[in-house]
Amino acid sequence: MEIACNVTRQAPLIAELVNLATAHQRGGASVRPLTGEDLTAAFAAQLGERTGAALRAVPDAGRRLGELAAELRQALLAEHPADQAGRINAMIRKYGAQPYLVEDVGQPFHLHFHGSGGTEVEALGGEFATALALIVDGYGPGRFGRCEAHQCEAVYIDLTRNGSRRYCGAACTARAKTAAYRSRRGGGTT
Numbered sequence: 001m002e003i004a005c006n007v008t009r010q011a012p013l014i015a016e017l018v019n020l021a022t023a024h025q026r027g028g029a030s031v032r033p034l035t036g037e038d039l040t041a042a043f044a045a046q047l048g049e050r051t052g053a054a055l056r057a058v059p060d061a062g063r064r065l066g067e068l069a070a071e072l073r074q075a076l077l078a079e080h081p082a083d084q085a086g087r088i089n090a091m092i093r094k095y096g097a098q099p100y101l102v103e104d105v106g107q108p109f110h111l112h113f114h115g116s117g118g119t120e121v122e123a124l125g126g127e128f129a130t131a132l133a134l135i136v137d138g139y140g141p142g143r144f145g146r147c148e149a150h151q152c153e154a155v156y157i158d159l160t161r162n163g164s165r166r167y168c169g170a171a172c173t174a175r176a177k178t179a180a181y182r183s184r185r186g187g188g189t190t
């Protein structure tokens with residue numbers, strides 16, 4: 001699936017932005033959702049050098065990123081497909097996502113969906129909103145979720161073939177397995 005090229009790169013970034021800015025518990029521990037410059041610095045570090053620098057140069061980037069993260073979280077965790085589609089469509093409109101072909105050094109032309117609102121945050125908003133739309137279209141419903149491990153509010157985007165993902169990452173998958181094993185053993189005497 002050619003469209004997945006961009007999407008597979010963006011899915012972890014989308015989840016990371018949402019988790020940095022909105023999760024109060026991750027991986028079994030309490031965390032402080034990041035705001036302002038902390039959020040900008042942490043998320044810029046996840047991006048390529050050029051995009052990260054462009055993001056740090058945006059005035060009030062942290063507040064704009066926080067807003068984008070909240071919108072993404074609501075879209076990811078919307079209960080009904082129609083509500084989810086409505087939220088994604090609203091973001092595509094808000095960030096002015098536009099498809100265009102880009103040629104990076106050493107790569108063939110590929111499709112970007114940068115938003116046209118002006119700053120790097122709007123550009124990312126357009127890319128991310130379109131990525132969610134492509135995932136719904138290409139993979140079907142139920143590909144977004146909240147980690148099911150104890151004390152974790154992190155979101156995940158499931159691009160596995162069979163849609164089997166339940167946890168935000170390897171650490172929570174391991175924690176959940178351990179907890180399940182203990183509760184099975186706990187059924188007997190210790």
Ligand SMILES: [Zn+2]
Nearest residue numbers: 147152168172
């Ligand atoms: Zn988790």
